[in-house]
Amino acid sequence: MVSRVIPVDPFDLVVFGGTGDLARRKILPALFRRFQAGQMGESSRVIGAARSDMDAEAYRGFVRAAIEEFDPQAASDSAALEEFLGRLSYVALDAKGTAGWDKLAGEVSAGRIRAFYFSVGPGLFGDLAQRLHDYGMADHDSRIVVEKPFGRDLASARALNRGLAQHFQEHQIYRIDHYLGKETVQNLMAVRFGNMLFEPLWNSQYVDHIQITVAESVGVGGRGDYYDRAGAMRDMMQNHLMQLLCLIAMEPPAKFDPDAVRDEKLKVIRALDPVAPDNVVRGQYQAEGDKPDYCTQVENPDSRTESFVALKAHISNWRWAGTPFYLRTGKRLKDRASEIAVVFKEAPHSIFGAGAGRHRNILTIKLQPNEGIELGVTIKEPGPGGMRLIDVPLDMTFAEALGPDSADFPDAYERLIMDVIRGNQTLFMRGDEVEAAWAWTDPIIEGWEERGEAPQPYASGSAGPDDSLMLMHRDGRRWREIKP
Template sequence: MVSRVIPVEPFDLVIFGGTGDLARRKILPGLFRRFRAGQMPEGSRIIGAARGNLETSAYRDLVRGGIQEFGGSESSDGDSLAAFLDSLQYVSIDATGEGGWQSLAGLVRPDVIKAFYFSVAPSLFGALAERLHMHGIADPESRIVVEKPFGRDLDSARALNHTLAEHFREEQIYRIDHYLGKETVQNLMAVRFGNILFEPLWNNHYVDHIQITVAETVGVEGRGEYYDKSGAMRDMVQNHLMQLLCLIAMEPPAQFEAGAVRDEKLKVIRALRPVPAHHIVRGQYDADGDQPSYREEAGNPRSFTESFIAIRAEIANWRWSGVPFYLRTGKKLRARHSEIAVVFKDLPHSIFEGDQARHRNILSIRLQPNEGIDLTVTIKEPGPGGMRLVDVPLDMTFATALGEDGKDVPDAYERLIMDVIRGNQTLFMRGDEVEAAWAWTDPLIAGWERRNDVPKLYDPGSAGPDDSLMLLHREGRRWREIKG
């Protein structure tokens, strides 16, 4: 199956931090795949900008190595790779000084779409925004892309929004969350709002609870210093899990348009109830044999930072009143596994007896690995011997349904970058969304800091601390298994 190609106009994309890890692993390999798909029109250019003093030829060699390492099987297309590399330029630039800005101004063309990707530390966002305007490089139609973390609390997020607003309008700012670019996340909206089957059931009359899990097998590794200042709440819950919660819980927007979608997401965040202390479980992975503990990897022997968090949240509105939303994320867990599970209620009356009566429909949206959606339904087990019921999934794995081995399904970064070029903000966070998320998150963090809570230790390769099981067990529920 070949993806439908939607053409875009020629563009200049400047990647600040163009030699960094994110650019090498995700941004540039993703752009190469879009180039091969015909979505980089002739004359489009990519300009890497970083502190290193490189010639363009050396930068192209660096990008070639990144694409060959992270670009998958498509990187073996030598002719396409050579043509793509021809579209690359490089400029050495001082983000907080004046070096290189005149050179960049001479490279960026006035008559094409201009986008600027801030793949740098947030502390540099303001300096970059200011200099883009000071040197006449950006114009009223230019777009900027900013990576997380977007602040570390409400005050810093407001300050960052204010800094960017001094130079760019809100409709020019694209706050990127790669989770929203995943095929499955977008299909969640298609399933909800494109099928009459589900929307009538999407409420507290039929849904028992919803689980959102993002589990990782890796530890903090080389990110220890950053992670120890952030933790799972700031690193994952405030952005990734919050956005997934919004998409699963929001009201149908009037139309599939950026403003309408983001208005509904904002309503969900503002309807979140404060979370009491006994509905939060924080954990920290311990050492295991030759595997170091979190504290060892973070380089902080007295760290109280969480590498795992589980939260029972509630949304105070008509649709979801009384329905718990269980959020869970952590590092060094049993498997790499991200899923949204909508668990429907039991039948009001079952004609079957005993264990045969206890079956529930579950809609599972898998984000990784093996992106897809399945619906667990109850059927009779084949064969003689009476009415024996079993649960089976109606499975749509995208790699199977949408192309051999999933080759035709774009990576999240590919999709989101091309949305920037098209000027489509639907899958990007708005400034007031970010601030509302921090307004809900900050009191939770302040609460455990005030109580001097210590994270519970858990074994690497487990499902997290045992206390997290009680969030559900005390209400007669259980977490879905973390599996790869």
């Protein structure tokens, strides 16, 4: 099975920060794959823009090297790569000054879709928006894409929203979270609202609890300076995990429409209870073997920034009252794995007696590294000797269920960039949604800062701090084992 390619209208895409790490690793290879798939018409173009002093030919060499490094299989199609590189140009400019902006204004075409990808730090968002306006590029056919972090607290997020709103309307602003572009994340809505099997059970009457895990086996790497200012709560919990929580908990929208979907997500965030201090655990990884500890990697021996956070949340509405949501994310954990587990309650009465043990159904949505959906069901263990029950998985790993061509499905950045060109904001965060998420997150961060709490140490390659296990154990529950 191969994905059906839907052509998009001709466009100019300007990538600010076009020589940066995100452009090199993700954006440019994603655009090339969409070109190979036939979604970039003959007149569509990509324009890199950055401070680096280079000409268009040098930029094409930079892009070629990036694609060869990060997607060598796609780069092996040399004819397609040469044709794609022919669509590229480059403008050296100063985001805070005037140099290069006249040239950029002459490069982009009027009367067609013009998208501007802000692959830069949020401190430059306002400057870029202002100059796009000043040089006549902020018209009704224009749209901007902004990367996280969208602020570091409620006040800064509001300031960023106000700055962008001076020159762009909300329907022109695409706040990108690549997690929402994953095939399995989108399948959450298909599973919930496309199957009568699940939706009647999707509530506190039948669901015991829900676990959301985003575990990384790597450390902070070369992001130490940024990460030590952000931490796991700002970097992952406030956006990625919050979005997963919204999708798993939201009410059915009236239709699959951008604002209808985002309205329901916003309701979830606004229904979240404040989190008590004893329902939050922070951790910081320690040295293990040849792997350095967190403080060494960020070059800050006194750092009190968390590389791990786990918490228990409650949603005060009719659907979820009394059902806990356990969320955790961290670096240098046992394995790289992201999943959502919907743990259903046990049957109210077992006809098989105490010897049959305790059993419950678990629906697991696997996000990475192997995307798929698994439903655990209870069956009789084969063989003689009485009614012995065991739990077995009904597994739909995409690569197995949909065939080898499923690997050709667009990745998150491919899908989201094409959604920008189409003008589809369903998988992008709205301004009020971002602000509501910060309004819930800020008191948690302020609380541990006021208490002067240091993060708990945990061994690299473990499941996190011991207290994160107790967060579940004291409720008579267990975290699912972290595994790919």
